[in-house]
Amino acid sequence: MLETLFTKIETMSAIQLRIEDKEYIKSRFQSRKMVKRQYLLHQGDVCRYIGYIVSGSCKMYSIDDKGHEHIIRLGVDGYWLGDYESFYLSAPSRYHIIMMEDTRLMLIDKKDLQELIDNVPAIDVLIKNMNIHCIISTQNRIHASISLSAEGKYNELLKTHPIFFKRFPQTMIASYLGISPETLTRVRRSQLSK
Amino acid sequence: MLETLFTKIETMSAIQLRIEDKEYIKSRFQSRKMVKRQYLLHQGDVCRYIGYIVSGSCKMYSIDDKGHEHIIRLGVDGYWLGDYESFYLSAPSRYHIIMMEDTRLMLIDKKDLQELIDNVPAIDVLIKNMNIHCIISTQNRIHASISLSAEGKYNELLKTHPIFFKRFPQTMIASYLGISPETLTRVRRSQLSK
Numbered sequence: 081m082l083e084t085l086f087t088k089i090e091t092m093s094a095i096q097l098r099i100e101d102k103e104y105i106k107s108r109f110q111s112r113k114m115v116k117r118q119y120l121l122h123q124g125d126v127c128r129y130i131g132y133i134v135s136g137s138c139k140m141y142s143i144d145d146k147g148h149e150h151i152i153r154l155g156v157d158g159y160w161l162g163d164y165e166s167f168y169l170s171a172p173s174r175y176h177i178i179m180m181e182d183t184r185l186m187l188i189d190k191k192d193l194q195e196l197i198d199n200v201p202a203i204d205v206l207i208k209n210m211n212i213h214c215i216i217s218t219q220n221r222i223h224a225s226i227s228l229s230a231e232g233k234y235n236e237l238l239k240t241h242p243i244f245f246k247r248f249p250q251t252m253i254a255s256y257l258g259i260s261p262e263t264l265t266r267v268r269r270s271q272l273s274k
Numbered sequence: 275m276l277e278t279l280f281t282k283i284e285t286m287s288a289i290q291l292r293i294e295d296k297e298y299i300k301s302r303f304q305s306r307k308m309v310k311r312q313y314l315l316h317q318g319d320v321c322r323y324i325g326y327i328v329s330g331s332c333k334m335y336s337i338d339d340k341g342h343e344h345i346i347r348l349g350v351d352g353y354w355l356g357d358y359e360s361f362y363l364s365a366p367s368r369y370h371i372i373m374m375e376d377t378r379l380m381l382i383d384k385k386d387l388q389e390l391i392d393n394v395p396a397i398d399v400l401i402k403n404m405n406i407h408c409i410i411s412t413q414n415r416i417h418a419s420i421s422l423s424a425e426g427k428y429n430e431l432l433k434t435h436p437i438f439f440k441r442f443p444q445t446m447i448a449s450y451l452g453i454s455p456e457t458l459t460r461v462r463r464s465q466l467s468k
Contacts, residue, residue: 142421150421152413165410174417211405216359218412219346223368225419226452227336227344258420 081111081134085186088132088158092209095202104200108192114179120161121177127166129187133159136183137247140175141255151255156247160210161185180248230259231267275305275328279380282326282352286403289396298394302386308373314355315371321360323381327353330377331441334369335449345449350441354404355379374442424453425461 086097086105097105110129114120114136121127123142133155140153140163152175155161166173167190188196196203217240224236237257238245244253254264280291280299291299304323308314308330315321317336327349334347334357346369349355360367361384382390390397411434418430431451432439438447448458 142417144421148421150417152417152420164406165413168406168410208402208405211402211409212358212362214409215405215412216362218409218416219359222412222415222419223336223344223346225416226346226450227338227342256420 081184081186082106082109084134085109085132089202089206093202093205095205097200097202101200101202105196105203108196109186109188112185112187114183114185116179116181116183118179119176120179120185121163121166121173121175123174123176124172126170127163127173127175127177128189130160130162130164130167130193131185131187133157133161134184134186136185137180138177138183139180139248139252140177142174143176149255150258151252154241154244154248154252154256156243164214225258230257230263231270233257233259234264234267234271275378275380276300276303278328279303279326283396283400287396287399289399291394291396295394295396299390299397302390303380303382306379306381308377308379310373310375310377312373313370314373314379315357315360315367315369317368317370318366320364321357321367321369321371322383324354324356324358324361324387325379325381327351327355328378328380330379331374332371332377333374333442333446334371336368337370343449344452345446348435348438348442348446348450350437358408419452424451424457425464427451427453428458428461428465 086102089105090096120129120131120138135157137154137156138161139151139155140161141149141151143149153161161177163173163175163177165171170190197207220240224233228236234257237253244256250264251261254261257264280296283299284291314323314325314332329351331348331350332355333345333349334355335343335345337343347355355371357367357369357371359365364384387401391401414434418427422430428451431447438450444458444462445455448455451458
């Protein structure tokens with residue numbers, strides 16, 4: 081599990097980790113195996129960990145007053161997970177995070193992450209690059225959300241995250257796109273008939 | 275203009291700038307006065323600058339195949355502006371940035387920004403905090419976009435960015451929310467009648 085994390089850090093930071101960096105990182109990340117339907121975070125709690133998904137999948141979602149679910153993030157192998165707002169501000173989260181399959185995670189809390197940032201240059205660069213990547217992808221998602229039709233949103237997600245269509249059911253894809261399952265079915269029928 | 279920027283940096287980084295830091299920052303930022311309707315960025319060009327708005331306002335938007343405008347960001351005094359994707363990846367932007375009033379900006383390019391990050395701790399912390407702030411606000415905007423009705427989106431924006439309603443016309447607010455001007459008019463009528 082650790083080797084996967086080291087490779088991810090080296091790829092995203094473009095800095096090779098020294099043996100002592102690896103030992104240090106190993107001492108700060110916690111490995112955790114979770115089972116399908118297990119929660120990492122409940123709405124109202126503070127998100128204490130940012131996690132790297134070694135294998136498996138999860139969803140981060142809110143439940144509104146009417147009991148409807150809204151999926152803000154989906155994660156599969158190689159993705160990072162966590163509610164950054166709650167994590168960085170130590171504020172109660174408005175989201176749940178639940179595993180969609182048996183999942184292996186590498187978790188780190190805020191104090192340990194800051195220690196790694198201060199002492200391992202690769203981690204400092206990793207976090208900077210992750211944040212920039214996160215800003216870019218969320219900006220693109222907002223742009224798709226305000227500018228595209230349901231069909232356009234579907235095609236954009238198919239282009240940017242094809243893996244989601246293999247790993248998650250249609251109802252979850254619809255929630256992630258902010259469209260109804262009926263609209264998604266109509267879009268898919270229209271695509272298949274083209 | 276510089277004092278406003280220094281105050282912003284000190285507030286957002288929680289680090290007091292030394293006289294030599296201020297001199298260094300001054301030598302790297304460019305002050306620019308722009309007039310209403312002047313463009314800082316055109317779709318297809320690389321966004322070479324990140325800017326701090328000392329006074330004035332601007333919008334960042336795309337134009338789709340049908341000639342419709344979609345506003346991805348609005349900025350007023352005290353906001354930062356720029357297309358981060360284009361700036362960080364040196365990629366052609368899909369957005370225009372235009373001034374909505376006569377505007378005073380402090381601009382910095384990628385090379386100078388990196389130099390400041392490497393040499394002025396307050397700037398390093400500023401950029402980290404700006405990025406986290408940006409991630410949090412974009413995540414909240416996505417959540418509003420996928421989970422709220424047109425009325426909910428309007429109320430959320432009124433709560434988080436009341437300044438937008440004072441500085442920008444209703445058609446721009448509608449575009450920013452990803453709803454039609456007619457829907458926005460309906461929402462406002464319904465609010466007024468409550």
